[in-house]
Amino acid sequence: MNSLTIATEHSTDEADIRQRIDKLAGAIRARDVEAVISICTTDVVSFDIEPPPQHVGAEAEPKKSEPYQQQAAPPTDTDYGIVINNAANSSVGRLFTVWAEQRQIDTISVVRSARRAQQLAERYPAVPVVSTDKDEWATQVRAIAGRRPISVAVDPVGGQAAADLISLLAPGGTLITYGMLAEENIPLHASALLGNEIGLRGLNIGRWLTGVAPERRASDIAAAAALAATQPSELDVAGTYSLGQITDAVHHVSRAGKIGTVIVHT
Ligand SMILES: NC(=O)c1ccc[n+]([C@@H]2O[C@H](COP(=O)([O-])OP(=O)(O)OC[C@H]3O[C@@H](n4cnc5c(N)ncnc54)[C@H](OP(=O)(O)O)[C@@H]3O)[C@@H](O)[C@H]2O)c1
Numbered sequence: 663m664n665s666l667t668i669a670t671e672h673s674t675d676e677a678d679i680r681q682r683i684d685k686l687a688g689a690i691r692a693r694d695v696e697a698v699i700s701i702c703t704t705d706v707v708s709f710d711i712e713p714p715p716q717h718v719g720a721e722a723e724p725k726k727s728e729p730y731q732q733q734a735a736p737p738t739d740t741d742y743g744i745v746i747n748n749a750a751n752s753s754v755g756r757l758f759t760v761w762a763e764q765r766q767i768d769t770i771s772v773v774r775s776a777r778r779a780q781q782l783a784e785r786y787p788a789v790p791v792v793s794t795d796k797d798e799w800a801t802q803v804r805a806i807a808g809r810r811p812i813s814v815a816v817d818p819v820g821g822q823a824a825a826d827l828i829s830l831l832a833p834g835g836t837l838i839t840y841g842m843l844a845e846e847n848i849p850l851h852a853s854a855l856l857g858n859e860i861g862l863r864g865l866n867i868g869r870w871l872t873g874v875a876p877e878r879r880a881s882d883i884a885a886a887a888a889l890a891a892t893q894p895s896e897l898d899v900a901g902t903y904s905l906g907q908i909t910d911a912v913h914h915v916s917r918a919g920k921i922g923t924v925i926v927h928t
Pocket residue numbers: 749750751752753754755774775778818819823840841842843844865866867868915918919920921922923
């Protein structure tokens with residue numbers, strides 16, 4: 663009987679402690695200093711990574727939170743912050759730019775040459791573009807984002823580029839991989855994901871065909887059809903081949919400087 667009472671008390675205490683930790687973590691994530699203070703007792707003694715390591719009293723909380731207040735806020739479900747669009751000059755990348763612009767989602771285009779950057783800047787004057795041929799490209803991306811969290815990076819490249827993009831993501835951000843243009847692996851240490859709770863996600867049209875709800879597919883198709891109808895210039899055709907020219911068509915797909923889709927007709 664006694665052991666049963668103790669076990670029940672333990673689980674109640676444990677639930678209470680967990681609830682308090684969750685509440686505190688939520689307040690810290692939301693950078694809500696008032697809520698943090700309201701959770702602490704006035705004589706709380708707390709410890710931190712930032713110097714000084716020990717703080718006494720709830721009034722220390724605003725000072726402790728200063729470094730975090732200066733960081734960009736974490737993304738929420740409805741706040742996309744800013745999205746990095748890698749290989750933004752690709753056919754998919756350009757469609758993504760237009761799609762995001764129509765939904766007021768801010769993007770930063772990333773390309774691998776100054777020439778491509780120039781072309782994109784002329785095509786989408788309102789969308790910032792950065793070229794990775796400059797050593798300081800990551801710093802440029804951070805400067806453009808400013809206080810907006812980089813919540814998502816969409817990437818068809820992989821390799822070192824994907825690892826670099828991960829390092830730019832805000833806490834809770836996600837790298838969405840939809841291609842593997844780079845041949846090398848993504849060099850990734852677990853710490854690159856751990857500290858900021860970064861997510862990795864693959865995306866491909868095959869799974870979209872079979873794995874997405876019919877209503878969602880219908881809405882996506884309608885959005886694509888509307889885009890094709892209103893902005894046909896976004897759907898570049900790189901070349902058109904007959905089935906008998908399939909070898910040439912396949913070579914064209916990987917030809918340097920190709921822009922647009924290679925079409926094979928019967
Ligand atoms: N997951 C899916 O369901 C799905 C669907 C469609 C496409 N994709 C993938 O999406 C990617 C783009 O397709 P797309 O048809 O839009 O391509 P695209 O029009 O042929 O354009 C390819 C782009 O990628 C850039 N690029 C190539 N290799 C690169 C590298 N190593 N580092 C950085 N940039 C590189 C090129 O840059 P330059 O202009 O500087 O040469 C070019 O802008 C492909 O990998 C494709 O397989 C995936």
